[in-house]
Each structure stands twice: as structure tokens, then as C-alpha cells.
Amino acid sequence: MKQNLTARSVVIVAVILICVFGIIGFPKSMADLKKNWDNNIRLGLDLKGGSRLVLQVQVQDALKAEADMVINRLKDDLKKQNISWTDISRNDPQTVQDADSIEINVKGVPATQSSAFRSLVNDRDSDWVLTPTSSTDYVLRMKPSELLSMKKDTVDREIQTIGNRIDQLGLAEKSVQQYGRSGDDYQILVQLPGVDDPARVKELIGTTAVLEVTSVVDGPFPTRDAALAAHGGVLPLNTKVVKQLPRGGSEGEQWYIVNRNAVITGREMRNARAGQDEFRKWETDFTLSQDGGKRFGAFTGANIGNRLAVVLDNNIVSVATIQSKIDDSGRITGLGSQDEAVDLARYLRSGSLPAGIVYLEERSVGPSLGADSIHQGFVAGIAGLIAVVAVMLVYYKRSGVNAVLALILNAVVLLAAVSYFGAVLTLPGIAGIILTVGMAVDSNVLIFERIREELRAGKAVVSAVDAGFNKAWWTIVDTHVTTVVSCAFLFLFGEGPVKGFAVTLVIGLIANVFTAVFVSRTIFDYELSSQRRMEALSI
Amino acid sequence: MELFKNTNFDFLRWKWPFIGASLVLSVAGIVSIIAHGGLKYGIDFKGGALMTVRFAYPPPIDKIRTAMAQKIKGDISVQNFTDPASRDEVAIGTELQEERLLNANRQTMADVLTATFGQPQSGKLDFNNTSQQQLIDRLRDPLARAGAALSEQQLQTLVVNLLRFRDTPPRSGIVTDFNQLSAVPGVTPTVLNTLKQECYLAPFNIRNVEMVGPKVGAELRTKAILATLYALAGMLVYIAFRFEWIYGLGAVIACFHDTIITVGLFSIFNKEIDMTVIAALLTLVGYSMNDTIVIFDRIRENLKFMRRDSLETVMNRAINQTLSRTVMTSGLTFLTVIALFIWGGPVLHGFSFALVCGIIVGTYSSVFVASPIVLFWHNYADKRKKRTAPAPAVAPARAETLRKSPTRAAK
Numbered sequence: 045m046k047q048n049l050t051a052r053s054v055v056i057v058a059v060i061l062i063c064v065f066g067i068i069g070f071p072k073s074m075a076d077l078k079k080n081w082d083n084n085i086r087l088g089l090d091l092k093g094g095s096r097l098v099l100q101v102q103v104q105d106a107l108k109a110e111a112d113m114v115i116n117r118l119k120d121d122l123k124k125q126n127i128s129w130t131d132i133s134r135n136d137p138q139t140v141q142d143a144d145s146i147e148i149n150v151k152g153v154p155a156t157q158s159s160a161f162r163s164l165v166n167d168r169d170s171d172w173v174l175t176p177t178s179s180t181d182y183v184l185r186m187k188p189s190e191l192l193s194m195k196k197d198t199v200d201r202e203i204q205t206i207g208n209r210i211d212q213l214g215l216a217e218k219s220v221q222q223y224g225r226s227g228d229d230y231q232i233l234v235q236l237p238g239v240d241d242p243a244r245v246k247e248l249i250g251t252t253a254v255l256e257v258t259s260v261v262d263g264p265f266p267t268r269d270a271a272l273a274a275h276g277g278v279l280p281l282n283t284k285v286v287k288q289l290p291r292g293g294s295e296g297e298q299w300y301i302v303n304r305n306a307v308i309t310g311r312e313m314r315n316a317r318a319g320q321d322e323f324r325k326w327e328t329d330f331t332l333s334q335d336g337g338k339r340f341g342a343f344t345g346a347n348i349g350n351r352l353a354v355v356l357d358n359n360i361v362s363v364a365t366i367q368s369k370i371d372d373s374g375r376i377t378g379l380g381s382q383d384e385a386v387d388l389a390r391y392l393r394s395g396s397l398p399a400g401i402v403y404l405e406e407r408s409v410g411p412s413l414g415a416d417s418i419h420q421g422f423v424a425g426i427a428g429l430i431a432v433v434a435v436m437l438v439y440y441k442r443s444g445v446n447a448v449l450a451l452i453l454n455a456v457v458l459l460a461a462v463s464y465f466g467a468v469l470t471l472p473g474i475a476g477i478i479l480t481v482g483m484a485v486d487s488n489v490l491i492f493e494r495i496r497e498e499l500r501a502g503k504a505v506v507s508a509v510d511a512g513f514n515k516a517w518w519t520i521v522d523t524h525v526t527t528v529v530s531c532a533f534l535f536l537f538g539e540g541p542v543k544g545f546a547v548t549l550v551i552g553l554i555a556n557v558f559t560a561v562f563v564s565r566t567i568f569d570y571e572l573s574s575q576r577r578m579e580a581l582s583i
Numbered sequence: 584m585e586l587f588k589n590t591n592f593d594f595l596r597w598k599w600p601f602i603g604a605s606l607v608l609s610v611a612g613i614v615s616i617i618a619h620g621g622l623k624y625g626i627d628f629k630g631g632a633l634m635t636v637r638f639a640y641p642p643p644i645d646k647i648r649t650a651m652a653q654k655i656k657g658d659i660s661v662q663n664f665t666d667p668a669s670r671d672e673v674a675i676g677t678e679l680q681e682e683r684l685l686n687a688n689r690q691t692m693a694d695v696l697t698a699t700f701g702q703p704q705s706g707k708l709d710f711n712n713t714s715q716q717q718l719i720d721r722l723r724d725p726l727a728r729a730g731a732a733l734s735e736q737q738l739q740t741l742v743v744n745l746l747r748f749r750d751t752p753p754r755s756g757i758v759t760d761f762n763q764l765s766a767v768p769g770v771t772p773t774v775l776n777t778l779k780q781e782c783y784l785a786p787f788n789i790r791n792v793e794m795v796g797p798k799v800g801a802e803l804r805t806k807a808i809l810a811t812l813y814a815l816a817g818m819l820v821y822i823a824f825r826f827e828w829i830y831g832l833g834a835v836i837a838c839f840h841d842t843i844i845t846v847g848l849f850s851i852f853n854k855e856i857d858m859t860v861i862a863a864l865l866t867l868v869g870y871s872m873n874d875t876i877v878i879f880d881r882i883r884e885n886l887k888f889m890r891r892d893s894l895e896t897v898m899n900r901a902i903n904q905t906l907s908r909t910v911m912t913s914g915l916t917f918l919t920v921i922a923l924f925i926w927g928g929p930v931l932h933g934f935s936f937a938l939v940c941g942i943i944v945g946t947y948s949s950v951f952v953a954s955p956i957v958l959f960w961h962n963y964a965d966k967r968k969k970r971t972a973p974a975p976a977v978a979p980a981r982a983e984t985l986r987k988s989p990t991r992a993a994k
Contacts, residue, residue, distance in 0.1 A: 090930070093750075239714075242792075243689065243690060403794075403796070404796040404798065405794065405795045405799050406792070406793070407792065407793045407795075409790075410750075410756065410790040410791055410792075411746070411750040411756075412637070412749070412751075412755050412790055413790035413791045413930070414750075415750050415752065416752060416790075416928060417930050417931075420928035421927065421928075423926045424923045424925070424927045425923075427922040427926060428919035428920075428922035428923065429919075431915075432915045435914070435915055439911065471931070471934070472858070472859065472862035475862040475866050475934065476866075478866065478916075478923070479866045479870060481916075481919060482870060482873075482915075483869075483873060485911075485912060485915045485916065486877075486908075486912040489911045489915075496585070500589070518880065519876070519877055519880040522825055522876045525821060526818050526821050526822060526872055527869050529814075529817045529818055530814035530815070530818050530872070531814075533810065533813040534810050534813075534865065536813075537806065537809055537813050538806065538807065538810035539803060539806045539810075542806075542810050542862070545862050545865055545866075549869070
């Protein structure tokens with residue numbers, strides 16, 4: 045019994061140490077302590093202020109763009125093969141739900157050329173399924189697997205692009221993630237703690253980025269005025285002045301005069317990625333669409349030695365000299381570092397937001413409200429806690445101390461779990477904590493009342509404590525398991541706040557079984573063992 | 584100290600008046616919901632825009648409403664809060680017919696407030712509603728001109744400190760006099776003068792903006808209701824497994840009863856149901872279930888050695904035995920919730936209201952709803968058995984019940 049007690053005490057002390065470390069780490073000063081606390085116990089947007097946006101990606105836009113591309117290519121190919129047609133057009137799905145209905149109608153292909161037409165389409169547009177609707181008309185529908193991957197890809201690119209743009213705000217914490225059922229909601233959740241100006245964020249996200257690759261006419265200049273002055277205050281026809289985004293080792297501002305008409309735009313950029321050349325120098329490889337490649341080939345062939353600028357949202361991200369004719373794939377070489385190559389690839393890829401967006405939800409909690417909520421929640425929490433502690437001590441005397449210790453330990457374990465799991469504390473989470481505290485008090489009360497009953501029935505102290513714990517045990521198990529079962533369902537089927545509630549509650553309940561039963565029992569046993577013969581129990 | 588020692592109240596004798604009261608309350612709630620044309624949902628569930636604005640003085644509600652109505656279509660609600668901590672705050676709600684309006688609406692509402700209460704024509708920046716970046720951009724050049732040029736880092740620290748001062752209580756977002764700012768670290772007379780030149784102090788602060796598209800609202804509502812129903816079903820199965828199916832049913836009906844009465848009270852007091860209220864309803868379901876199980880557990884235990892007594896006596900005994908615990912736990916939880924209701928602020932208002940109602944109803948339903956349901960069923964089953972097998976000579980009908988109840992000895 046004695047040894048058992050020591051072993052149990054060791055377990056309890058170990059748990060306390062691990063939990064305290066999880067909450068405050070190893071602080072060396074008060075400032076350190078506060079910093080660690082703030083880092084470990086992260087508050088939700090509703091408590092500390094910030095903005096939360098839910099937006100929906102209009103995936104049908106991307107599908108329509110894809111269909112347009114196919115139509116252009118088809119027309120080109122048909123011309124080459126001398127196949128005639130009267131009309132090729134696509135339908136115009138308006139909503140996300142209709143996106144899958146995208147189709148291309150081909151009309152008036154002569155029956156004599158039908159086999160040539162079919163083999164051409166099957167050969168060139170294998171992502172689409174061709175179905176004849178009459179002897180001369182056909183309809184092209186996208187393969188379901190292709191539809192799925194195209195939509196997924198659109199959402200992924202959108203998430204990446206929005207993330208990149210928000211990076212411009214230079215926030216310490218931000219999160220851009222998929223939201224809702226992944227398959228068919230196409231929603232993105234953007235969370236920006238501490239941002240009280242969602243209008244600016246929306247401005248940043250909302251403008252569809254325009255990526256252009258265009259020829260450089262003149263530059264660089266240190267200022268906009270210098271660029272104008274070099275041309276006598278009047279810009280050459282069809283040009284504009286653009287600033288280069290500052291890079292890591294910035295040499296001050298650089299301005300260029302570039303052509304207003306882009307050679308290629310983001311829509312023709314198929315892919316881009318960072319790579320290394322034979323001398324292990326970093327470069328960015330890119331591929332263009334067929335149409336874009338043709339135009340780019342013609343342009344680069346005629347302009348070897350001239351410079352090209354990659355312009356994203358009217359900011360130059362890169363200037364490169366044309367070394368040779370480039371068709372549908374090329375490289376931008378001579379980049380300083382891997383980061384630079386990766387960034388440039390990202391810019392090239394993300395330049396075009398592949399689809400429009402619609403905002404479904406916007407919440408912003410001003411920092412003053414956040415501060416007030418924390419303040420009020422704190423006052424209320426402390427007031428409630430003091431009341432509970434006072435009543436427990438008056439009603440159960442010495443044993444009340446037991447309960448209060450268990451209660452405090454419960455809170456410590458709960459906070460530590462929040463910290464270790466990287467969970468975020470929100471208002472519904474606090475609701476979960478309140479229920480936890482209620483059930484923790486309840487467990488203690490159940491046990492104490494049982495012990496009192498046993499004492500009243502005339503049992504000796506030691507056996508009364510034993511019986512009290514044993515009899516209350518199954519009740520505690522039943523109440524806790526029932527709640528855990530309901531939490532499991534809330535977690536599986538609930539959304540956002542409901543989930544947060546379920547998670548904190550489950551953690552709290554597990555902590556509670558540990559503190560109210562295991563820890564409280566150990567304290568009782570310790571008190572009982574310290575006296576040779578326990579005459580009375582203060583309860 | 585002990586409040587209840589060996590009590591022996593005949594609780595179940597009074598079941599009918601209490602069941603009657605439950606029915607009256609439930610029906611009153613349902614009637615109120617129907618009379619109001621459904622529940623009053625917060626914008627979480629119906630969609631719309633809601634802006635919480637704090638004023639430096641008691642807010643002129645009619646003026647706000649008129650100003651808003653000129654620019655924004657549809658229903659506009661302007662409500663002030665009743666609790667003393669936030670009596671200078673108003674919640675301005677507008678309808679949102681379509682997702683696409685989401686973007687424009689916030690701006691319009693903010694513009695109307697500035698036009699009505701601010702000084703838009705002065706060309707100055709509103710210090711009470713500025714964001715960090717705006718203020719940094721605004722102050723950079725004037726400070727340099729005034730001979731107090733700061734590095735980007737210093738400027739940012741200064742602005743962060745200024746805004747933090749503005750946002751902490753007792754200002755809580757509203758500075759009424761620039762001279763208050765002289766207490767902020769880094770604020771020199773030059774900085775203060777520049778602030779006075781570049782900014783003005785509007786008598787309001789936008790504290791919170793929520794906009795939910797109507798589609799998302801409907802979706803959130805469905806999901807919350809479904810999650811709750813699944814959770815109830817899960818609990819029913821567990822209790823049915825641990826006790827008898829009728830116990831599970833009794834407990835779930837009691838929870839349902841609590842939820843309906845609380846929701847009914849929300850309707851009667853014309854309070855909105857939003858996401859935090861759902862969290863509170865979940866809490867009260869958990870709480871009520873806990874309470875019921877404690878009593879059921881005791882009934883099960885008593886059944887083992889009170890074989891000769893009627894089920895009603897056994898139940899009464901169990902309720903009396905757990906009475907002290909029930910009062911203690913409910914009382915203590917109630918204390919916590921009351922603290923939250925009084926000091927928790929407007930954000931937690933709906934939440935704590937639901938819990939205050941829920942704890943009272945939840946405690947009472949375990950005794951007067953859940954237990955009688957089990958009792959009725961067993962009495963009914965006994966009667967039916969008597970009718971089908973008349974005059975059992977030795978075995979009393981209750982023996983059947985007893986065998987069905989899992990005994991603790993088996994555990």
C-alpha cells in the first residue's frame with residue numbers, strides 16, 4: 045500500500061511537470077513566461093480579434109476557360125485537315141453546381157468527313173468524350189475523372205495564389221485552407237488573426253492577378269519621374285511604366301518602361317517549376333500552351349538580345365534577356381538562389397487566378413472587442429471559480445481542499461492538452477471547459493456524498509473512503525462515457541465551433557477521470573496513511 | 584456541514600403537477616415559436632450582416648436607423664444592449680439577399696457611420712477606426728516633416744502601442760481626447776501634435792462585423808441540428824446498452840424536453856439563436872444527461888437489495904440519496920454560469936442565458952421527466968403481464984424487471 049502510494053505520487057508529479065512545461069515551457073523571467081504562455085495557449089479569432097473569410101471558388105470559370113482553349117485548338121486542327129464545320133461553341137454554366145454540365149457543341153461537320161473528325165478529336169482531345177447527336181452534329185463532354193482533377197487543381201491553385209497575395213501583408217500567422225466537404229463545396233477558409241481591416245485583404249484577394257510577359261522598352265530607372273524624363277516626359281506609344289518588386293538584397297527602386305500589349309498572359313502559362321542547369325545554377329523552367337507557344341516563338345525569334353519582363357499585377361517580378369527562340373517551353377536562367385527560382389516559378393504559376401471567387405462569409409472581430417471578451421471572460425471565470433472553491437471548502441471542509449486541488453489540476457491538464465495539440469481556444473471551447481468544470485465538481489461531489497453515506501452507515505474511515513470511491517466509480521464512468529459518445533458524434537457531424545466544443549470537452553473529461561478519481565484518491569490515501577489510526581475524516 | 588441528511592421526500596407522488604408544468608412550459612414555448620413565425624435566428628443561421636458599434640455616449644438609435652435606411656435596402660435593425668457593461672453599444676443588422684452583396688455591404692455601413700458621426704470632409708484619418716497599416720502610412724511623412732523621423736521599426740512599434748492603448752479597457756476602442764495618448768510609451772509632444780493634425784476622433788468604434796451569406800447560413804443550421812440529433816441517438820444507444828432501453832429513452836426524452844423548453848424561452852424573450860447558443864444547448868444536453876445517469880445509476884444499484892419494494896419506492900429512495908449531490912452540483916454549476924451571465928459581456932449573453940435556463944430545467948427533468956417515463960413503462964408492462972398471465976402464484980411481476988437490469992455484481 046505504502047509503495048503503491050509512492051508510485052502513484054510519482055505518476056502525478058510527472059504529469060504535473062509535463063503539463064506545466066507544455067503550458068509555460070522553461071521561463072527564465074516574467075516576460076519569458078508571458079511570451080511562452082501566449083505562444084502555447086493560442087486564442088481563436090473570436091477572442092483575440094481578427095478576420096475570417098469563407099469564399100467559394102467558381103470552378104465553372106476554369107472549366108469554361110479550358111473549353112475555350114479546346115475550341116480554339118479544335119478550330120485550328122480542323123482547318124489544317126480541311127474539315128469544315130458550321131459552328132463550334134460551348135454552353136455557359138453559371139454556378140458551381142452546374143459546373144459539371146460543361147459541354148462543347150460542334151455543328152455541321154459533313155457526314156463524309158465524320159471518321160476523320162472523330163479520329164482527330166479522339167487523338168487530340170483525349171480528356172473529352174465525343175458523342176454524336178445527329179449525322180453532322182456532335183457534343184463533347186469532359187471525362188468525369190478529368191472534371192474532378194481539374195476542379196481540385198483549380199481550388200489548389202486558388203489557395204496557393206491567395207496565400208501568396210496575403211503574404212504581401214507580412215502577417216506572422218495566417219491560414220488559407222480548404223473548407224467544407226472537399227469534393228463539392230469548393231470553399232476556402234482564410235483566417236487572419238489580428239487583421240482588423242478585411243476590406244484591404246479582400247481587395248488584395250479579390251483583384252484577379254494578371255500575369256503578363258511583355259517586352260521591355262527601356263530601363264531600369266531609379267524613379268518613375270526619371271523614366272518619364274528619359275523620354276521627354278511622354279511615354280512611347282503603347283507603353284507603361286512599371287516598378288520592379290524589391291528583392292532580398294534590394295538596390296533601391298527600379299522602374300522599367302514596358303510594352304502595354306503582352307506577348308503572353310497567365311492563361312497561356314501551363315506550368316512552371318524551379319530547376320538547375322548543367323552547372324547547377326538555379327533556373328525556372330516553364331511551359332506554355334500551344335497557342336501561346338506559337339506566338340512566343342515568333343516573338344522571341346524576332347527579338348533575340350532584347351529583354352522581357354514578367355509582370356504580375358503591374359509589378360515586375362523578373363526581367364530576362366532573350367537568348368534564343370523559345371517555343372512552348374523555355375527557361376529563365378541566371379537566378380541568384382533556389383528561393384528566387386522557386387518564387388519565380390510560383391509567380392508564373394499563380395499569376396492567373398484560374399477562377400473567380402464569391403464571398404460566402406466574413407467575420408471580423410475588432411481588437412477592442414477581443415480585448416473586452418478576454419477581460420470579461422476572465423472576470424467571470426475567476427468569480428465563478430472563487431464561488432465554487434468557497435462552497436466546496438465550507439461544505440466539505442478538509443476534503444474540499446482535495447476537490448479544489450483536483451479541479452485546479454484538471455484545468456492545468458486541459459490547458460496543457462490544448463497547447464500540445466496545437467488547438468485554438470474559442471468561445472465554444474470555453475463552453476466545453478465550463479461543462480468540464482461542472483462535471484469535475486460533480487465527480488468530487490458524488491464521491492464525497494458516497495463517503496458520507498458510508499460513514500453514516502457506521503463504517504470505519506478507511507473502508508468508507510474505499511467504498512465511496514468504488515461505488516461512485518461506475519456512475520462516473522457512465523456519465524463520462526455517455527458524454528464522450530455524444531462528443532464523438534458532434535465531432536464527426538458538426539462544423540467549426542461545434543467541433544471545437546467537442547474537442548475541449550473530451551480532453552477535459554479524460555483529464556477529469558484522472559484528477560477526480562486517481563489524484564483525489566491518492567490524496568485521501570496519503571492522509572489516511574499518515575495517521576496510524578484514522579479516527580475521523582473531515583468531510 | 585450537511586444540508587440533506589437521510590431525507591425521505593416522496594418526489595414521485597408529485598410527478599403529475601410537475602409533468603403538467605413541463606407540458607405547459609413546452610407548449611408555451613412551441614406556441615411562442617409558431618406565433619413568432621419560427622425561431623429568431625442570428626445571422627449565423629439566416630445570413631445577413633451584423634455590425635457591433637460602440638459609441639462614446641448613449642447611441643442615438645433612431646438617427647442611426649434613418650441614416651442606414653437611406654443607403655441600404657431591406658430590413659434594418661438597430662438594437663442596443665441592456666446590460667450595463669455594454670449599454671453604449673448598438674448592433675446594426677441588415678439583410679443580405681445574395682452572396683454577391685457581401686463585399687459591398689460592410690463598406691456601405693461603415694461609410695454611413697462615418698458620414699453621420701465622423702468628419703469625412705476634414706480629410707483627416709479617424710483614429711478610433713483606423714487599422715495599423717493606415718495609421719503607419721498616414722504618420723510617416725508628417726512625422727518626418729515635423730522633425731521626428733522614425734525608422735520603419737520604431738514607427739510600427741509606436742503605432743502598435745497607440746492602438747493597443749486605444750483597444751484595451753477602459754477605452755475599449757474609443758479615445759475621446761488626444762491628450763489621453765500622452766501616457767503611451769514613445770509619444771512625445773511632437774508625435775501628439777502630428778496625431779492631432781492628421782487624425783480626428785470619431786465618437787464610435789466598429790467592434791465587430793459579421794456577414795454570412797444566406798446559403799451558408801442555411802447549411803450551418805442543418806449541420807448543427809443534425810450533429811445534435813446524432814449525438815442524442817448515440818447517447819440513447821449507450822444508455823440502452825448499460826441499463827435498459829426504456830432508461831435510454833427516458834434520458835433522451837428528458838434532454839429533448841430541456842432543449843425544447845430552453846429554445847421556447849428564447850422565443851418568448853425574443854432572443855436570437857446563434858452559434859454560441861448552439862454550443863450552450865449542447866452543454867445543457869450533456870449536463871442534463873449527466874444528472875439523469877447519476878439517478879438511474881442509483882436506481883439500478885437499489886434494485887439489487889430492495890427487491891420487495893415497488894419500483895416507485897426504489898426510485899424515490901434513489902432520488903433522495905442523490906439529492907444532496909444534485910443540489911450541490913447544480914448549485915455550483917449554476918454559480919459559474921450566473922457569473923458568466925452577469926460579467927460575461929454581450930458576446931456571451933445568449934450563451935449564458937441558455938445555460939441559466941438549461942441548468943434549472945435540466946436538474947428538474949432528471950427527477951420529474953426521465954424517472955416517471957421509466958416508471959410508467961414498467962407499470963404498463965407489469966399490468967399487461969398480469970392480464971396475459973393471471974394470478975402468478977409465487978413470482979411477482981417485478982422479478983422480470985430485475986433480471987433484465989444488469990447487476991453491478993457482474994461488472
